[in-house]
Amino acid sequence: MPLDVKLNSLGFAKAPSETRVVVAMSGGVDSSVVAAQLAEEGYDVVGVTLQLYDHGAALAKKGACCAGRDIHDARRVAETMGFPHYVLDYENTFREAVIDEFADAYLAGATPVPCIRCNERVKFRDLLNTARDLDADCMATGHYIQRRMGDRPELHMAADPVRDQSYFLFSTTEEQLDYLRFPLGHLPDKAATRALAAKYGLPVADKPDSQDICFVPNGDYAAVIEKLRPSAGEPGAIVDIEGRELGRHDGVIRYTVGQRRGLGIGGLVDPLYVVRLDPQKREVVVGPKEMLATRLVPLREINWLGDAPLDSRGEWHIGVKVRSTRPPRDAILRPKPGGLAEVELLTPEEGVSPGQACVFYDMDGTRVFGGGWIWRGY
Known part of the structure; x- marks a missing residue:
């Protein structure tokens, strides 16, 4: 590309009005601000909301996303800003790709993270393909994470460590990252997002953040699993x-x-x-508590976003998160045959459980190098 070609804010060498962007709209303030901001900048915005479960009714609750009220809120934002908005029924896809695995993982004694699977299997796969079908140049979301350009697109933590969602987006592939945009990742805090919502006059400016898992009413995981798998509540023994x-x-x-x-x-x-x-x-x-300390963490389903191939070295010195709320800790990553890997935590962590994610970070910066899923071993 010639050096004198000016790129628009989404990285394309053409006017915003000639750049179509599909915005994944959950009905919350974050994705609404993304859509409104891009519309104000003159982009050809198309809002899309996924209806994910029970037609937004049976499990709808205050603080959820992708339920009936949220679909209504997303539509109101689109009307306010004057861009088209579509609702797609993904209930069957969501159940098969996310909810069923969530239930089966708990039955197997794991602690699943369905929000990661939703991003991986629904939003960044099926919805992204829909965006391509709509001839969009890119797809934007309200996630708090940054996409930066090096020799290729790189994934970086959000500027605000409190809002950073890199743990939940570790499985984003290079191909997906090339197409995705995250306009909120550079903001200093959530107050800045709400200020933008107020500036644009959005009806969701004061809407509370979503809490817990969208299809789990009141945080009662066991009730949802027993509804899906009636035999899940069988009694047993607590043993030492x-x-x-x-x-x-x-x-x-x-x-x-x-x-x-x-x-x-x-x-x-x-x-x-x-x-x-x-x-x-x-x-x-x-x-006893000391039995919770874990040093060696076996991983599978590795997504690697480093510049060199994962198996080009015997080991990598990185930072890792085994909980979304904890800062990265120093670790050594060792690739294993068959697409597996092992992480050695230099300081043991407590409560590491199969089914959770282990996310890789640059030890000296903010870059996300991917991650893998914790399992029971080789």
């Missing part, structure tokens, strides 16, 4: 690491690794924690 029964439970799905409260075991000198779940035996295994 020697296999001695200490109590009873009403279903393995009601427990997570690292849990201390709610075990219903009295008369103990020292507190016990859930250290392992054994769904086949229907056992919740408890032990």
